[in-house]
Amino acid sequence: MKALSAADLRRRRSLIVLATLSILSTIVFGLLQKSGQDVTYGFVFDKEWVLISQWVIGSKTASLLFGVISVAASALSYFQFKAGKTSKIASAVGSAGILMSFISWAAAGKFIPITGLLQGALLLSVPLIFGSMAGVLSERSGVVNIAIEGQLLAGAFVSGVVASLTHSTFLGLIVAPLAGCLISTLLAVFAINFAIDQIILGFVLNVLVYGITDFLYKKLLIPYQGTWNSGPTLASIKIPLLWKIPVVGPILFDQTIIVYLMYAVVFFVNYSLFKTKWGLRTRAVGEHPTAADSVGIKVNRLRFMNVMIAGSVAGLGGAYFTVGGVGSFSKEMTAGKGFIALAALIFGRWTPWGAVSAALLFGFAGNLQSVLGIIGTPIPSEFMLMVPYLATVIAVTGFVGRVRAPAADGTPYKRGESH
């Protein structure tokens, strides 16, 4: 047998995991299930919440069907691996098959609104995606951004208050990035100019934002709720033609402006990071700042700029909680989403698309948990909620693939101090 590179070995190992899981799910969810109950999948095609199409199938049959699809897809991806080709699509189909096999089993005798499930998943993912993009921007340039949570919360607070005072969602949307940027500027000043430990600093900034917003919430927003905390919310905008695409259309293209801005941010970050001069320099200062310095790149200036952009992106994501959602601000309403965004960043290996995929997975698991909770299923919903984070821990320990942070992530740069 020819010697495999370390990357190939990891890939083989993850394919073996995929194949094992698909066989297991076929057996457990498909073969071992009692027959007789049906699962109903509902799809919305046109108007929201008006059921257009239903698909009723025997639960056992569905689990078996999806199980077999996943086994076939795993086999296909293994053959593609052997032939030295990429197997991303086949692997994705395999994973989706395992998931559907599981859902068909868990929702036996019940009704699953597929469109609603996916729509809800996307909605839960939005702040995670904004947060993880902020992580990509900052950490790829070498500054650890634990303060995403604080940037989200600051954005949520300021945009809610400004929108409430001015009765303008537009102004609320404009000030949110500024609030996030302010927090990240603090991070940048202390982390880059004063070389303070970035993890401690990020944590302290989070506590600071929690404290300030809690205080103002109690002293201003509750007593004067009418003027300070009853902001308008953004209306959703249907994108002509696109929103009529079956299943996908209503999920992706009937959203508020913040979600469309999110698409733009993701595409822009990914393109810029890998295809432009700015991206090359950003990755260089995140990997080997001394090398970047020696070819005339101003390391700390570039890092400072990136951290500020990162904060703005997270701040914009914060607006999603208030003007993009319920309108009013409530205490600690980001509820740790910034930390989960950080997990998505790591799970996604510090790449924009990886982080988006991880954020979507986390959002999906969160929403599946609540949907299954509502319809009543045999497994505790808390367990469902746990799975994605368990997956993150496994990913970080390097079982499925070694996760490597940018080499200089978290290390302040001062000329002449390191090699």
Next chain:
Amino acid sequence: MSLELRQITKSFGALLANDSIDLRVETGEIHAILGENGAGKSTLMNIVYGLVAADSGEIFVDDVKKEIKEPSDALASGIGMVHQHFMLVPVFTVAENIVLGHEKSGFAGRLDLDEARARIKEVSDQFNFDVNPDDLIENLPVGVQQRVEIIRALIYEAKVLILDEPTAVLTPQETDDLLKIMKELKAQGTSIIFITHKLREVKAVADRITIIRRGKVVGTASPDASQNELASLMVGREVELAPDKGTHAIGAPILIVKDLTIRDAVGRALVSNVNFEVKAGEVLAIAGVQGNGQSEVARAMVNLEAHVEGSIALNGTEVIGKSVRESLHAGIAFIPESRELDGLIGSMSIAENLILDLHDLPPYAKGIQMSPSTVVSEAEKRKDEFDIRLQSVSDPVSSLSGGNKQKVVLARELSRPVNLLVASQPTRGLDVGSIEFVHKRILEERDAGRAVLLFSTELDEVLALADRIAVMYRGAILAIVPSGVTAQELGLLMAGVVHA
């Protein structure tokens, strides 16, 4: 292009790193700057390249005064530099590294690497560099990475090329290739400043030699000067380059290694079926190009490798399966390949580093309590015995120079009762004075009847110290030859060529 430095002075705190240095490099010459580690060579070059600001002094390029405040100023003036620690981003391709800082963009800010690829191929073909613009740096051997640095300098039209300790990380073969490349560059009109402390290389390529000692220019020499003359100028006293091996008695085998096989985490053999023995009062050198399994064998001697088969017997007792601590206390002294990474804890004090192995035993500890005063007094004693130059034994060990760090490692490892000394690349990156000291110590251990197992990629070192030489190639011992072998024969063996 000529380069002239006038009265360059730079101090770091109380340390005068460069003291009024004058230097002139003519067009198309290879000008060697010779000096011990810490003599101020690198500081001087970092000033020329704009990485460090001089306190005073002037730089002239083709007799025109230049203000060099940033690396970009140096590049614009035609000065290129190949750093000792490569300035390449490991996860970037060759082309990405070369355009970094000088990027060209096309539509929508899209990075355009085509021109760079073409230029890299052109330069690579011109000098037979065999560099592919789309290879990832981290997948390339060190020698090729260095060529990437040279290509970068040439593409940005460096007329004066600074090479900072370029051979420190190279194998003998790669070193010879580099020296050839330097001569070709010179033939094409490039001036080269060659920073080194290796005398053989200076004599092989330099046109003129400037010697720096303790921040001052102490003289110039021609390459015809003998190695001993150069070494004395560099160190400031007479040095013995080839230690006298002397006569010594060889006794019974101390270490017997049988069928040693070492695997990596996924089961591939890095070392297969290695057999050798080392006798009391004997130096067995294991030579070979870096990466042929020597590092693993060295680490296996103290059980630092995880997947080991076969037998390692010290005085008849099996070592494999013991803990590292047990192996050390069984009478093995171990000098690891990287003193910074594996030999010392940089942020801990010199005194603490000296007793790392015995810190929980009397007299350094009583019960669970350590005795700091004993630790310090012991350190004072060993500082004198091993001539460790330091300000205070309480300073962090990272504040020491390379040679003094290695003396700390030696002082610690040789303070236990020892039967076997395992020394892995013991003089890598050291200056002549320190090399002399380390070599002397190794021979003293041998004369005291200990077995010495020396791992080295340096031909000169192997020939100077060894009684027998085992050459490793691709994880196996290719041959064990007596010390009378010539450098050429040894070089061939290291390249995997066995005589019929």
